[in-house]
Amino acid sequence: MLTRSIILCCFLLGMGCANVGRPFESEHAREIKTGQSQSATISWFGEPFQTVTMTQTEKGCVSRWIYKYGTSSSEKTEAKALVVDFDPSGAVCGSAYSEVQQ
Numbered sequence: 001m002l003t004r005s006i007i008l009c010c011f012l013l014g015m016g017c018a019n020v021g022r023p024f025e026s027e028h029a030r031e032i033k034t035g036q037s038q039s040a041t042i043s044w045f046g047e048p049f050q051t052v053t054m055t056q057t058e059k060g061c062v063s064r065w066i067y068k069y070g071t072s073s074s075e076k077t078e079a080k081a082l083v084v085d086f087d088p089s090g091a092v093c094g095s096a097y098s099e100v101q102q
Helices: 002-014 038-045
Strands: 019-021 050-053 063-072 077-086 092-101
Touching: 038 063, 038 077
Parallel strands: none
Antiparallel strands: 019 063, 050 063, 063 077, 077 092
16 A cells, blocks of 8 residues: 555656645654554644545554655655554554655
8 A cells, every 4th residue: 555655656746746645744754653642643744644444454453544745846756655554442553654765
C-alpha cells in the first residue's frame, strides 16, 4: 500500500502535476510506537489525508490513516507517505514511512 502511494505520487508528479496530497510534518514519522494514541498522532502530523476502515488484521488493526504529499518542480521531485494503523481502542498497531527525492 505504501509503495503504491509513493509510486502514484511520483507518476502524477512526472505527468506535470505540481502537488499531490496534503503537506505534513514528518519529523516524528520514525518515532511512532505501538500503543501510541490517535491524539498523539494528530499532534505530530495533523489530520490525515485519507482514512480507511480495514477488516481486522493479524495485529488487530481496524483503521488506517494515510498521510501523503508530493511536489515537483523543473529541478526536483519529492514525495513522502506515512501510513498509521490503529486498533479498535484507537492505539497504534503498526506504521510505515517512506520518502523519495529525485
